[in-house]
Amino acid sequence: MGADDKKELKALKCAKCGGDLVKGSRSHYDDEEEETVTIPVARCIQCNTEYDQHTSEYYEVFADDLTYDKDSTVFKLGLKGKLKGIEYEIIGRLRYQEEEEYEKSTWDEWVAVSEDGVFHYFVEEDGRIDSYEEYIPESIDMESSGSSIEFEGKKIKKSEGYIGRIVLAEGELPWTPEIGEATLCYDFKKDGLNYTIEKTDDEVSITKGEKLSHGEIIDAFNIGGYKDLYANTLKKRKSFRWESRIYLAAMLFCLILSAYSCLGDKPVPGVMNSKSIFMNNSPVNDAEGSVYESQILYGPFDIPEGDKLYNVSVQVNQQVEPLNLEWLSFRFMLVGESRLNDLSEGKINDSALLGDIFENIDALPEPLESYVIIGDFWDEEGRDSDGYWHESDLSYDTDFVLDDAGKYYVYLELFSNNKKDVNSVVFAISQSKGYRYYIVIFFVFFILWGVSKIRSRSYNELPFEMSE
Amino acid sequence: MSSMNCSSCGAPVEIKNRFSKVFVCGYCSTHLKVSESGLDIAGKYPKLAEFPSVFQVGSRGTILGKPFAALGRMRYKYQGGHYDEWFIELDGENAWFTEDEGTFTLYTDLYEAVDIPDITSIKAGQNIxxxxxxxxxxxKGHAVVEGGEGELYFYVEPGTEVVYLDAVSEGKKVSVEYTENEVEMFAGRPLLKRDIVVEG
Structure with missing residues (x-):
């Protein structure tokens, strides 16, 4: 009788009352997660006894959830083949589930017998295949130290062990396993090779292994139907790898261009060299009460090139007059000299006329400005549950594209809850090389690189998982 | 080598190894204890069932390139099936070869009547x-002696339960067998089928 038959015959009964067991769940507060979590449990429909993942009953009840993809594997029972000159036959399979995981976290141990009369184990987990066989260590001590295992001079922490529970057994196996049977496993590397120590109540098994590619397995066991799919998968993955390299190179190129552009910003000179003050801290009453308004016209100055990206920064000059627990709003307008000249009918040097124009700027049928920014600066303090806080926002900058070169003015309108020195707000304009565009392009390439990278690892035409 | 006759059926008996303690008559399956005075009947048991095996009593060839002769075997039955423990001469020395579900182990070092802790307290993973x-x-496992064939270095009556330990020590496979009367320890190494060449 095969182990699989045994599993079929084993009834799912409560150990306490003999009642039927069904799938259920239990909610409890998890101290680590700091929230209520719901975990699956097997439950007796008669006495309500719960069986969690530390019991064999749990795996009997949930076996179907942990084995639904049991056929999505490269190996099959009865496969025969020749690997590295040795003939093997796959005679049995065990599937384990990691005990600490509530979600499916399984691996398959395929038992093969070789022409040399040696049991061999092919472990298939997360698309990776490792080949293991029995190993006799020069020295091993599993019990002298409470916290570690000594293995040929290497210390393996016992805390790194994990428990696997059998959820599927089929074919011929060297022993008769039970569903839910627990095995304590330690996986570790030594001198570049993989080792596994598996311990049950009755037996300790020590195996040494190495990683195998799916190609080696498909060739060795002559799994003809998969050869083309495997070749296509490799070809596609290679092509995605190349794509990802190209995107990576493009990302680096964007970064270099961006760095070059940052260093290459060219300030527009003399933007604040001359100014006319139309209004200086005049009290104005609005819906929120009395505020102070100032109007200043800076310029003219030359914008050297049209249809280019420019950057403007407006900020409070704290050295002139600090902003201290108060606010200040501004309106920044870039106005072309020709437009202002047209509006003033050639009397551009008439300060009083210009003052009137800007006083009524919002009533103009066509916008006067080529570009406008409206913003606020503020400085605040307060207290909250974390205690005292003090925050301020004292600068603003943005990019804009100016279509035409020529002479320009900046009209700056300030509103504040206290009188402020009109010189306390300063601005600068610079011709930008557009590093931000390169950063945007960089991120586009980054996303493409990420997608290609993922696809270079995950693209798969095979009916089972295959890692790199 | 000495020639005698079976005390039960009179068939000729040829003892090839001077350390052999029991000979199983190939004709009548009587177990004959070898003593200075001759062959004493220990009992008569059924012949062992024929399972595929790399050896037969009398097989010759090489193991790891050294000449061997298979003298006899004890068969044990355990939960996983059965295994044969062959008594062989390997390059002129006594050695033991186990064949268990198609896996092979050669034991060349024997430690007789060794002193070990109480078997009931021993668990897998323990140092002793x-x-x-x-x-x-x-x-740690239990097995029952099914029978024997040919010349035997050790003899345990068929039907006797033995406790065995499979262990490792200093890079070698170790097998410890407990019977009512004594404890023996063997140390050796696993073999691949290709390490064994049987003539004929």
């Missing part, structure tokens, strides 16, 4: 001192 050797127990 066997004589002056520290060994780690890999498995």
């Amino acid at each position: 001192m066997v004589g002056d050797k520290k060994v780690m127990v890999k498995e």
Whole structure:
């Protein structure tokens, strides 16, 4: 009788009352997660006894959830083949589930017998295949130290062990396993090779292994139907790898261009060299009460090139007059000299006329400005549950594209809850090389690189998982 | 080598190894204890069932390139099936070769009547001192002697239960067998089928 038959015959009964067991769940507060979590449990429909993942009953009840993809594997029972000159036959399979995981976290141990009369184990987990066989260590001590295992001079922490529970057994196996049977496993590397120590109540098994590619397995066991799919998968993955390299190179190129552009910003000179003050801290009453308004016209100055990206920064000059627990709003307008000249009918040097124009700027049928920014600066303090806080926002900058070169003015309108020195707000304009565009392009390439990278690892035409 | 006759059926008996303690008559399956005075009947048991095996009593060839002769075997039955423990001469020395479900182990070192802890307390993964050797127990199991064939270095009556330990020590496979009367420890190494060449 095969182990699989045994599993079929084993009834799912409560150990306490003999009642039927069904799938259920239990909610409890998890101290680590700091929230209520719901975990699956097997439950007796008669006495309500719960069986969690530390019991064999749990795996009997949930076996179907942990084995639904049991056929999505490269190996099959009865496969025969020749690997590295040795003939093997796959005679049995065990599937384990990691005990600490509530979600499916399984691996398959395929038992093969070789022409040399040696049991061999092919472990298939997360698309990776490792080949293991029995190993006799020069020295091993599993019990002298409470916290570690000594293995040929290497210390393996016992805390790194994990428990696997059998959820599927089929074919011929060297022993008769039970569903839910627990095995304590330690996986570790030594001198570049993989080792596994598996311990049950009755037996300790020590195996040494190495990683195998799916190609080696498909060739060795002559799994003809998969050869083309495997070749296509490799070809596609290679092509995605190349794509990802190209995107990576493009990302680096964007970064270099961006760095070059940052260093290459060219300030527009003399933007604040001359100014006319139309209004200086005049009290104005609005819906929120009395505020102070100032109007200043800076310029003219030359914008050297049209249809280019420019950057403007407006900020409070704290050295002139600090902003201290108060606010200040501004309106920044870039106005072309020709437009202002047209509006003033050639009397551009008439300060009083210009003052009137800007006083009524919002009533103009066509916008006067080529570009406008409206913003606020503020400085605040307060207290909250974390205690005292003090925050301020004292600068603003943005990019804009100016279509035409020529002479320009900046009209700056300030509103504040206290009188402020009109010189306390300063601005600068610079011709930008557009590093931000390169950063945007960089991120586009980054996303493409990420997608290609993922696809270079995950693209798969095979009916089972295959890692790199 | 000495020639005698079976005390039960009179068939000719040829003892090839001077250390053999029991001979199983190939004709009548009587178990004959070898003593200075001759052959004493220990009992008569059924012949062993024929299972595929690399050896037969009398097989010759090489193991790891050294000449061997298969003298006899004891068969044990355990939960996983059965295994044969062959008594062989290997390059002029006594050795033991186990064949268990198609896997092979050669034991060349024998430690007789060793002193080891109480078998009931021993668990898998435990270190024990066997004589002056520290060994780690890999498995503890129970087996029942099914019978024998040919010349035997050890003899345990068929039907007797033995407790065995599979262990490792100093890079070698170790097998410890307990019977009512004594404890023996063997140390050796696993073999691949290709390590064994049987003539004919």
